[in-house]
Amino acid sequence: MGKKNKQFVEKITAMEDDFAKWYTDVVKQADLVDYGQVRGTMIIKPYGYAIWENIRNELDKMIKDTGHSNVAFPLFIPESLLQKEKDHVEGFAPEVAWVTHGGDEELTERIAVRPTSEALFCDYYSKNIHSYRDLPMLYNQWANVVRWEKTTRPFLRSSEFHWQEGHTAHATDEDASKETERMLGVYADVVEKYLAIPVLRGRKTDKEKFAGANYTLTIESLMHDGRALQSGTSHHFGSGFAEAFDITYLDENGESQFVHQTSWGLSTRIMGGLIMVHGDNRGLVVPPRIAPTQAMIVPVAQHKEGVLDKAYDLRDQLKKVIRVGIDASDKSPGWKFNEYEMKGIPIRIEIGPKDIEKEQAVIVRRDIGDKEFVALSELEARVVEVLEEIQTSLFEKALAHRTERTSVATTLEEFKQTLDEKQGFIKAMWCGDQACEEKIKEETMATSRCIPFEQEKIADKCVCCGTEAKELVYWAKAY
Amino acid sequence: MGKKNKQFVEKITAMEDDFAKWYTDVVKQADLVDYGQVRGTMIIKPYGYAIWENIRNELDKMIKDTGHSNVAFPLFIPESLLQKEKDHVEGFAPEVAWVTHGGDEELTERIAVRPTSEALFCDYYSKNIHSYRDLPMLYNQWANVVRWEKTTRPFLRSSEFHWQEGHTAHATDEDASKETERMLGVYADVVEKYLAIPVLRGRKTDKEKFAGANYTLTIESLMHDGRALQSGTSHHFGSGFAEAFDITYLDENGESQFVHQTSWGLSTRIMGGLIMVHGDNRGLVVPPRIAPTQAMIVPVAQHKEGVLDKAYDLRDQLKKVIRVGIDASDKSPGWKFNEYEMKGIPIRIEIGPKDIEKEQAVIVRRDIGDKEFVALSELEARVVEVLEEIQTSLFEKALAHRTERTSVATTLEEFKQTLDEKQGFIKAMWCGDQACEEKIKEETMATSRCIPFEQEKIADKCVCCGTEAKELVYWAKAY
Structure with missing residues (x-):
């Protein structure tokens, strides 16, 4: 083994020496990805794509088994359509790639290359949903999306990435809630059972939720270096988008009602999780x-x-x-x-x-x-x-690692110290105030990962301000 | 049946009355497609997408069985890269959608939304092919591409469409020729055996070949109204792209050689073929x-x-x-x-x-x-x-229709008259001169569809100029 290990030490950087370098070495040496010509784009090579195809096939089956239909919506969104929902456009506009010319012709309106497709699905739903009989409408698509990122890394943050995005419309808020939870469950299943990555299930804080969502559910996993990775999200929109896009239906009494919507996505980012959870100094380990x-x-x-x-x-x-x-x-x-x-x-x-x-x-x-x-x-x-x-x-093994790297903190001092020593997840109580969330981020670089469904009361006071605590939050430095 | 038929007469236009209107009625009423917000884009609805998925799954198996690997190359091509092969950029630049801004930032170089991906694959091959041991390189991707078309119709000509594009590199010209033929054979198989559409196999004239190709092979099918549809093409590039992109390898004698390349594509256009070959006045007919x-x-x-x-x-x-x-x-x-x-x-x-x-x-x-x-x-x-x-x-039935609608012409007069009367394919001899091909198009609106592999000598003279004929060509008005 001595000689062989030596070859690898030369071929890829050791995790302990430089985790980020180890990651890019594995991505390259295991033949997963190459860099595209345009900043932050990636070429997914045969081996990388074959793994993604296997993940995709399993998830696709589950999505169909839960009653969803695949569709293909356009790559292009007119600027005016993207602007209909205020929070949504604010969240995404800074990273949109804009098409301004078709051939020699300058367009009269700029076109966004989709960063996500809520606007298109909402526009479609507004025209195609008429009666309660049309509901629920359960659509999914496998697509590429573009977000003009400043700092990029293969799989983890790329200007273009691949994902599936589900978009659904329901008669009631409760139906939408059930769908949001159900699809989070599907994500947890595929990631735990097929990728062998244990996940925490919970809700994002308002600060971390999707732009335009009522609330966002998330599965969070822990990488080998102790940083967290958001691994799949499921958003509950309530009737926010429906009001902005005028998506209504006639209920059984003939009265006009707004629909209640969800969207949910899992992307090639998970390939990064796969590498960083199971990989070692000899390279990739594929479940x-x-x-x-x-x-x-x-x-x-x-x-x-x-x-x-x-x-x-x-x-x-x-x-x-x-x-x-x-x-x-x-x-x-x-x-x-x-x-x-x-x-x-x-x-x-x-x-x-x-x-x-x-x-x-x-x-x-x-x-x-x-x-x-x-x-x-x-x-x-x-x-x-x-x-x-x-x-x-x-x-x-991944679960044991997460357990080992999950700590409890009751004061900000303890929070900082534990994070410095062990990285990983910090469980700490929170008052619910965004000011505390921001202060924690500023002082520790850790962000709130989720408010777990499985709540525990580990203290009475907020870890930051000391006022009465509202709920337990998992915090971590994250990718 | 009387009453039922009447309902449909009201629902969709009869083929005989207005074939184009019948087509868009079927597309809409059979729930295949809806229109996107950006000109010429389409929303493929659940039923249309399920048919496309079935076609895709069969073709994907065949592509893998012939030794190809799926990959995912970027959506974006820098303008300078697209310009490397002169014929290629001339062919595609007029219909490129250009990205000029990322968020608020104006880009220093315009970015093309891929109209096809030769430039990206060539750039990759130039960096990743070193020795004869690396060859052949047999890649395929399922992707969306954008061509800024002035006149669009669902499936047949849309600003964005879905396809697979194969890109391969070989040691010799002969290997590339075999690949070009093999993949045309795969297309013929999937279209005949799964879509139940009979195809003509042949070569495109130089005028009709792919921009940058040495030659293009094609499968051509005949629609119910007697117009032809190009249903899949396979291009032989020789070393043209290799010279433009400097793609070389060391052969077994240690000498540097240019690679020989192919590319081949089959797209959602074939869905249009499916509708127009099998459909009737009661709607769609799916094999x-x-x-x-x-x-x-x-x-x-x-x-x-x-x-x-x-x-x-x-x-x-x-x-x-x-x-x-x-x-x-x-x-x-x-x-x-x-x-x-x-x-x-x-x-x-x-x-x-x-x-x-x-x-x-x-x-x-x-x-x-x-x-x-x-x-x-x-x-x-x-x-x-x-x-x-x-x-x-x-x-x-489709084969009988094609046979019935295939005629022979030995003079331009006869060509015009037969085309007027019967539409469909006209078999006629050609001298090989592009001037005649252009004259035929001008006078009859028919284009050369293919020089069939199965040649017959139906006359000695060119149907247009009367000089010595070189080969038999199938002509037709086409989508």
Whole structure:
């Protein structure tokens, strides 16, 4: 292991030395992303895209299973339409990319490249919803959006990113609330069960909510360096957008009512979470359920008679139950081991002449490096089992890390000190006053991540001002 | 049938009266598309998007099976990058939407919203291809592109449309040629086998080829009104882009060589083809293999005891083998019949008290209106069979229509007269001179659709100038 590790130390920066550099090294060396020509844009390469496709496919199924339909709304929003909801345009206008010319012609009105699509869906709903029979309207789209960011990083903050955005309209405020919660639940499910990332579920403070929302629900996860990542949000709009866009329906009594809306999104940002939760100094670690290749067969001494034949036999056998690859190229086994470790392929299967003689193969787990000799007759069953073990183990390890990095603070002094020492989440009581929230951010660089659904009363007083506390908040420095 | 037909005559214009109006009526009434707020943009609604998703899923499988990887390249191209290949920028610059501002900041260089992505892929290839070992590089992306069109129609010509664009780099010209042909074959397959649209395979003339291509291969199909639709194109670039973007590799002898490239695309335009090939005066007709709902169960006299239970039983049984829906709403059976005919659902299954008594159901074919009584014990097998019959029958009907509408002309007079009388494809010999091609277009409004792979010598002389003919060309008025 010594030599191999050394190669990697040269190839990627150690996490402990420079986490940000480690991140960009992994993104690059695991072949996930390259930089586009326009500032902050990214090229998602085949391996990165294959992971995203797997996440997308699982989430898409869940979105359809909960009754939503996919649609494709335009990329372009006229400026006047974007301006209809005041808070919304204030939130997004500073980062809009503006189209001003079509060919040689100067446009009479500027066009926004969508930073998010509420305005377009609201405009559509205002024309297409007439009666209570039209409700709920449950739309989703997989799309690219553009936000002109000053500082960008692949996946985490890019000028263009990919996401799905759900937009729904309901008859009552209560229906909209249920939808907001239900879709947060779907996000929590896909992130916990497929990406093996434990999440906190809660509500954003008013300061941190979506521009134009009544309230925003969020799932928050903790990265290896102790910083938090907002991993998916679900917004309740009440009738705010409906009033701005005049979206009404006739109820069962023939009376005109405003609809109640939600929107919710999960983006390629989560790829950043995946890297920073599971990755290590040998590179990426991909949870089996979303791994494009779940096991890679590496023949050893493949020039010896029968090795390649056996390796291909195993591939053909295993591909009926898992996503399996084989590397029979003339590169050295050592090179191959490093390459697939860097790419985070969950299992490596080695098979050489001695193994064939003993009717066995070697399974190596990417996450903990364990080596296991398995009889060929049991390989298929054991590989499936080990993939499940890895999936569970990644989740548990991430959960243990979050638990270890979650602290309690009852005074601002303690808050600062704990954050300096341990990073991670700080649980602290809050009076509900935005002034305190801002002061905490100013003094600690931590922001409120969420007001968790699971409330605890860990003190009576606000951690900042000492007046009566209203609720528990999770705080952290965040991406 | 009389009354029902009358309702539709009121709902959509008859094809014979105004084909263009019929088309937009179907697009709207079958719930495929709505208009966006920015000129020429479209909202693809749930039903339209579900059909597109089915086409996309089949094509995506084929693209992956032929060894290509999906990626996501940026939406934005700096103007200077777009300008690197002279023919290419001349072809696309007049229809580029330009971003000039990011938030409040005026950009130092204008940014094109991609009209197509050759420039970005070439730039990437120039940086990422080093050795013959890196080749071939076989990338594909599903993306939205923008072309600022003056006259637009849903699906057929929209300012923003959706497509996949493949971009590949190869060691030799021959490898690139094989790829160009192979991907045209994939397009022909998906369009013929899934969309049930027969296609002509051939090469575009130089006048009609892609801006920057060495040559362009195309599949061309014939619409119900006798106009042609370019349905998918595959471009061979030779080393033209490689020279402009400096994309080289070291061959096995260590010598630097330019790569040879291709690109190929199939877009939401094909949805227009689907409508105009199979649709009729009762609306859309969707081929079973891409139909989101292959059969719709409509209970008759559903208030009677046992009807709904039986209908749901059938649904549960059929959903194991086909994509089946049920409409148990309180709308009248007549309304439902009309609605699902308009949407082109291949099969309607009626089940009422009398049917239950006789242990049968009624199958109604959307395409030809045939009604068939089927014993419930045989329903599952028969529905699957009928779906295949419809798929085949749609293709054969479209092929017969194309054959009927394909004529031969040996003089320009005959060309004009036949085109006036029959529309459709005109097969005529051509000398290869662009002047003749332009003259034909000027005098007949027909453009060269393709130089078919299957050549015939129907005359010795060019249909236009009378000098020695070089090859057979299919001509038609086109969308």
